[in-house]
Amino acid sequence: xxxxxxxxSAVVTVGLVAVLNTQLPIGATKSPKLGYFLSxxxxxxxxxxxxxxxxxxxxxxSELKGNVDVYMxxxxxxxxxxxHDEDAxxxxxxxxxxxxxxxxxxxxxVASGRLSEIAGADxxxxxxxxxxxxxxxGAEQTEKYINENNPVMKxxxxxxxxxxxxxxxxxxxxxLPFEYKLMNYTPxxxxxxxxxxxxxFMSYDLxxxxxxxxxxxxxxxxxxxxxxxDKLYTNQQDSLDPIIPKGTAFAKPSIVPTKPxxxxxxxxxxxxxxxxxxxxxxxxxxxxxxxxxxxxAVSGSKTKSGRPILCSDPHLGLNLPSLWYEVQITTPTHSTxxxxxxxxxxxxxxxxxxxxxxxxxxxxxxLDYYELKFKDSTQKEYWFNGGWQATTNRQEIIKVKDSADVxxxxxxxxxxxxxxxxxxxxxxxxxxxxxxxxxxxxxxSGVETFYKLNRAKNFDDYLxxxxxxxxxxxxxxxxxxxxxxxxxxxxxxxARWDHQGDFIMPGEDSSYDWQGIIPNDENPxxxxxxxxxxxxxxxxxxxxxxxxxxxxxxxxPLYRGISVNKRLITxxxxxxxxxxxxxxxxxxxxAEVARPALMKFIDPTKLSPDAQRMVGEMTKxxxxxxxxxxxxxxxxxIWDSVENAVWGDELAGSPIPLTKPxxxxxxxxxxxxxxxxxxxxxxxxxxxxxxxxxxxxGVENATKQLLALEKEGRIEWSAFKATRVSHLTKIxxxxxxNLPIGGGVNIINATSEAxxxxxxxxxxxxxxxxxxxxxxxxxxxxxxxxxxxxxxxYWAAGKYYRLLFLKxxxxxxxxxxxxxxxxxxx
Amino acid sequence: MKFIVSILLSALFAYAVGIYGNLPWWSxxxxxxxxxxxxxxxxxxxxxxxxxxxxxxxxxxALVIDAQNQHxxxxxxxxxxxxxxxxxxxxxxxxxxxxxxxxxxxxxxxxVRKS
Numbered sequence: 001x002x003x004x005x006x007x008x009s010a011v012v013t014v015g016l017v018a019v020l021n022t023q024l025p026i027g028a029t030k031s032p033k034l035g036y037f038l039s040x041x042x043x044x045x046x047x048x049x050x051x052x053x054x055x056x057x058x059x060x061x062s063e064l065k066g067n068v069d070v071y072m073x074x075x076x077x078x079x080x081x082x083x084h085d086e087d088a089x090x091x092x093x094x095x096x097x098x099x100x101x102x103x104x105x106x107x108x109x110v111a112s113g114r115l116s117e118i119a120g121a122d123x124x125x126x127x128x129x130x131x132x133x134x135x136x137x138g139a140e141q142t143e144k145y146i147n148e149n150n151p152v153m154k155x156x157x158x159x160x161x162x163x164x165x166x167x168x169x170x171x172x173x174x175x176l177p178f179e180y181k182l183m184n185y186t187p188x189x190x191x192x193x194x195x196x197x198x199x200x201f202m203s204y205d206l207x208x209x210x211x212x213x214x215x216x217x218x219x220x221x222x223x224x225x226x227x228x229x230d231k232l233y234t235n236q237q238d239s240l241d242p243i244i245p246k247g248t249a250f251a252k253p254s255i256v257p258t259k260p261x262x263x264x265x266x267x268x269x270x271x272x273x274x275x276x277x278x279x280x281x282x283x284x285x286x287x288x289x290x291x292x293x294x295x296x297a298v299s300g301s302k303t304k305s306g307r308p309i310l311c312s313d314p315h316l317g318l319n320l321p322s323l324w325y326e327v328q329i330t331t332p333t334h335s336t337x338x339x340x341x342x343x344x345x346x347x348x349x350x351x352x353x354x355x356x357x358x359x360x361x362x363x364x365x366x367l368d369y370y371e372l373k374f375k376d377s378t379q380k381e382y383w384f385n386g387g388w389q390a391t392t393n394r395q396e397i398i399k400v401k402d403s404a405d406v407x408x409x410x411x412x413x414x415x416x417x418x419x420x421x422x423x424x425x426x427x428x429x430x431x432x433x434x435x436x437x438x439x440x441x442x443x444x445s446g447v448e449t450f451y452k453l454n455r456a457k458n459f460d461d462y463l464x465x466x467x468x469x470x471x472x473x474x475x476x477x478x479x480x481x482x483x484x485x486x487x488x489x490x491x492x493x494x495a496r497w498d499h500q501g502d503f504i505m506p507g508e509d510s511s512y513d514w515q516g517i518i519p520n521d522e523n524p525x526x527x528x529x530x531x532x533x534x535x536x537x538x539x540x541x542x543x544x545x546x547x548x549x550x551x552x553x554x555x556x557p558l559y560r561g562i563s564v565n566k567r568l569i570t571x572x573x574x575x576x577x578x579x580x581x582x583x584x585x586x587x588x589x590x591a592e593v594a595r596p597a598l599m600k601f602i603d604p605t606k607l608s609p610d611a612q613r614m615v616g617e618m619t620k621x622x623x624x625x626x627x628x629x630x631x632x633x634x635x636x637x638i639w640d641s642v643e644n645a646v647w648g649d650e651l652a653g654s655p656i657p658l659t660k661p662x663x664x665x666x667x668x669x670x671x672x673x674x675x676x677x678x679x680x681x682x683x684x685x686x687x688x689x690x691x692x693x694x695x696x697x698g699v700e701n702a703t704k705q706l707l708a709l710e711k712e713g714r715i716e717w718s719a720f721k722a723t724r725v726s727h728l729t730k731i732x733x734x735x736x737x738n739l740p741i742g743g744g745v746n747i748i749n750a751t752s753e754a755x756x757x758x759x760x761x762x763x764x765x766x767x768x769x770x771x772x773x774x775x776x777x778x779x780x781x782x783x784x785x786x787x788x789x790x791x792x793x794y795w796a797a798g799k800y801y802r803l804l805f806l807k808x809x810x811x812x813x814x815x816x817x818x819x820x821x822x823x824x825x826x
Numbered sequence: 827m828k829f830i831v832s833i834l835l836s837a838l839f840a841y842a843v844g845i846y847g848n849l850p851w852w853s854x855x856x857x858x859x860x861x862x863x864x865x866x867x868x869x870x871x872x873x874x875x876x877x878x879x880x881x882x883x884x885x886x887x888a889l890v891i892d893a894q895n896q897h898x899x900x901x902x903x904x905x906x907x908x909x910x911x912x913x914x915x916x917x918x919x920x921x922x923x924x925x926x927x928x929x930x931x932x933x934x935x936x937x938v939r940k941s
Contacts, residue, residue: 005869006937013930017852020923035927038920039851040887041844044903045920048895174847178899182906733905784899 023184028122032182047178047784055819062826063090063162070095071811072819073804076779076787079328079817081808086159088329089345091823093163096325097190100342100781101167102177103321105187106728107343108194111201112136116400118185124398124406131396131408132424133211134417135204138441139196145443146192153448157192160345164190178783179729198343199447203440205287205316206472210367210501211436212286213554213659218503220658224650226270232647232661232678235553238668239593241562243475243487243541244524245531253547254519255495260511267505267512290745290755291316292557293360294564294583296535297479297487299528304573308479308765311579312349312358313757315750318725320735320789322777324348324759328805334455337805339759339775346450349759351771351805354457355480356763360536362473362489365496365551367440368514370415370507372433379411379421382433385509389414415507416441435507437514439492444470459484459527466490467520475536481765487534488525489541493518496549518548533568537561537748558664559746563589567748576764576772582748583760584798586625590663590746591635595623597670598638601695611703614638625749627718627742634715636744637705639663642698646691649681717742723751725776725792727783734783736776741796749798762800772800828865829875835861836879836928854880855931862935869936876932881925888917 020035037043055072066083068091073079078095082088096104109115113130115123130136146153168187180186204211221229240246264270293314300306316323324339327347338350349358375381381388391411398406411418415435422433445468452465458480466476466488473491478484494501495516505512524541526534539561540550550556566589567582595618604612614634621631643666651658669676670691679691689697709715714722718740727734743749743756750756756776764770776795780787794801804816811817839861840854858876867875892900892913900913909915 006934006940009930009934009937013855013927013934016927016930017855020927021850021852035923036851038923039844040884040891040920041841042847042851044899045888045891048891048899050894051896051898052894172847731906733902733908783902784895786896786898788898 030184033184037181042174043181044178044784046174047181047782049780049782049785051786053785055821058822058824059094060824060826061090061094061166063159063166064823064825066825068823069808070821070823071817072821073814074816074818075326075790075801077326077328077804078821079330079804079806079811081330083332085331085333086155087823088331089156089159090163090166092327092329092340092345093160093190094167094823095163095327096340096342097164097167099779100321100325101171101187102179103728103781104164104190104194104198104343106179107201108197111197111204112139113396113398116398116406118183118401120401121403124400127398128406128408128424130204131398132410132417132419133204133208133436134419134438134441135197135200136396137394137417138203138438139193139200141441141443142196142199142446143193146196146445146447150445150448153445153451154192156345156451157195157447160195161190161192177781195344195447198341200440202341203471206291206361206474207364207366207438207440209287209289209291209555210365213552214367214369214501214503216657216659217552219654219656220651221269221503223654223658226268228650228678232650232665233552233554233659234665237540237553237556237558237664239558239562239664240540240543241565242539242543243489243534243536243561244526244543245529246543248526248542250542250546251522253495253522255516257495257497257500257515257548259497259500263512267503268499288317288755289554290557290750290752291361292363292538292560292750294535294537294560294748294750294757295358295360295475295477295487296533296564296568297356297477297485298533298568298571298574298579299479299485300483302532302568302572302574303764304575305764305766307481308483308485309574309576309579310351310356310358310477310479310485310763310765311583311761312360312477313583313760314349314359315756316758317755318723318758318776320725320727320777320783321781322758322775324775324777325779326773326775326803329454330808335805335807336454337771337803338761339773342781344447344450346447346454348450349761350454351763351765351769352454352456353769354482355462355478356765356769356771357453357456357462358477358761359474360477361538362475362491362493362541363538363551363555364473364489364491364493365501365555366471366473366492366494367436367438368501369419369434369436369504370512371504372413372415372418372421372435372507374411374421374433377422379409379418382411382413382418383508384414391418413507414510434504439471439494442470442492444468446470458482459486462486463488475541477534477536479763479765481767481769484528485534486525486527487536489523489536490520491523493523493548496551498549500549502552531569535561535564535568537564553662553664554659557746559590560748560750563587563746563748576762576770579762580760580772580798580800583757583762584743585748586742588623588625588632588635588744588747590667591621591623591632593671594639594663594667595619595635597667598642598695601670601692602699603692603696606696607699608703610707611699614703614706615699625717625742625744625747627716627740629717629742630715632717632744633709633720634702634706637702638699641701641705642666642695645681645694645698645701646676646679649683650678652683717744721751721753723756723796724754725789726754736789736792739792739796741798760795760800769805771803771805773803774799774801828867829871832861832865832867832872832875832932833879833882835865836876836932837883840880840883840928852927855927858928858931859935859938862932863939866939867936869933869940872936873929873933876935877925877929879932880928881921884924885917885921888920892917
């Protein structure tokens, strides 16, 4: 009698458990397992950290050689005091894992093309892209090289790895980071290879733009024909203020790269006025064009104290958890403080008790495509230097959640991996096989650069540390307590002839191959210049008298560098506070030139009343990209729509994405040549538009958008720009949106929509170092922690924290020191 | 009396099996079922005692955690799920899941005894 209700009740119970234990589809994504996720003893509630959590702890680890004391300050920055260097890196690994585990795991998954494994077939195109680009291959080269040749770095990375894994070992399932519960997977052991994969990702982020830019530029050149292309994509930047001041003499080059015979036709395609558009389309992934940075150092002659001040602020994607994690590491060999990468040992941008250093991206082209001819579809042989050469096959197996594995068979050639072939093409691509050659593939002891900078005592140590640096090429700025300032552009840079590698190169013989890597001592460097400062902001490092080709103008933003130098030249009696103001300066030097150029062409009598009002807003604007200004929004939209009116027609007909000319090209034309023929809208037959007509048309078009913005209450710059710091998954609920902050592209405060100053640091090299800094994030990666986004509002307001860099006794006694984590050897 | 004991036992065992993160989150379904078989109440009372035991436990845990966290995470999760950022709704749903499964598992137990 009662059997029926029993069965019914059991079925309902089991059914409900099953449903709540399944990831349900919501649109393209999947829900967490709701029962698990909501369970207060298992799910997300366990990640809701007490706001007054006590971080005191005592940890026993048999891997340690001695005891280590960690003191956490009120911003949750750990100050590590260890008796042995390796112990310090063990603890750094442990702390990175404790506060940033999911992020470390996620970022290396992206780098190694393993997102599909946790997120399903949706992410397959990104995974395939990174695999075929050779990210895993590059990390393997470095791992092998360090294991065989560099015992100190091996021990360092091993100790770091052991620290991460010691944390993992004691981690119970209910304490898994929030995102694992949300996406329903679990962490795996850390390995040294993951550290190298993470560093590969930085190489990609800072030099990988060529992977799509070279294809797009090739398309654009083919689409427009060489002559028009050369006009619109000129590398000549008249207003350039290079890192090494103009007129500096360079040594005679040891390599004289020579252009292959016939390359004007075979490579640049100068005599082919209208090539059919090449069929390879843009890549699915591309690093942000605005990845860049500012850094500078002023010598004592320009400061109030008579001591140098060094500033560095890398501009990268703004994410939560942040790319950066602050740390102090003190051992008997050194004492250093700064921003570290969760995923890698040592401090990356920071200072020690003798000196400070910072980096900006060099922007040099170190990635090229070569066109391959395979003998047949097996891709076992390719034509090279007059014969069929054998390829080797590299297999990359991509695991896909809820689906079968995907296997990438990549033919390895003289150039590198055959990235694009019959198996990997976009819908439009037919038959082009492209191998990629990239300095990022080469083994590197790059991690040792930071290891040595952390310990450097003087200029020579700095030079020897950075001499190991290969990829991504950086401008390393330097200042020491002893009074030196310097900057050097360092990396493995290809000795290029003009335009080598701007486009896809012929790969059937070695004539288009790299003719050498520029020796380190020919890389641009300047020490203690007469003007009393050194600086860089991703502009071209040198004027055209430098004997090697740097790459296309699109890789070298002009205006931030001009802004920085203009200000530094006039500043004297500088204090650390002045430097903070300069790092957060919103002056728009591009608009300073571009606004009058526009006004020359704008004819108010021909404009609608609304457009006249908008032009009025623009003319009364103070040229600062402050958050509350309207004039900058008006200026930006007018400029963009003028560019669109001028270039839009030439580029509109293309079925594949083309590269837009740089802003300086149009600006130079407006100042030089009012009869600019490209201004004509080629779509209107029988009518020739002048630049003047196009600009006034642009103003009217922009006015329409501006009126709509005004209605929505979004015409003020910060509301229009809507800067955000996004969670790595892009989930809005875990991100900080609509931050009240000014700045923008071309501005020293380079804060755009999702991109900007990711670690602002000012170091005054007085006897007791006076340092300030912060990044837009928080020390904890846990969205349930009060320390998750602690610094974001302060960062948006342009404020700084005084960094605590003290000897152990003084730090213990400091009122900002809150917690003590003891690490004891077993 | 038996009803009260049943609620308390249900909550106590649910909490105990929840401490070990290695056991699945639904382990209380088993303990509830066993308690219900052992205590032999009417199906209605069984359901209610099991539901209250787990439901009130989950409600209590969520409330305490959320207060100590000053709603930092609950607001984010309630935006994500999406529950318009209401931590009250999120706590209610959490409670409801515990309540329903706690009740159903106890109800099943009571039928085991009777069949």
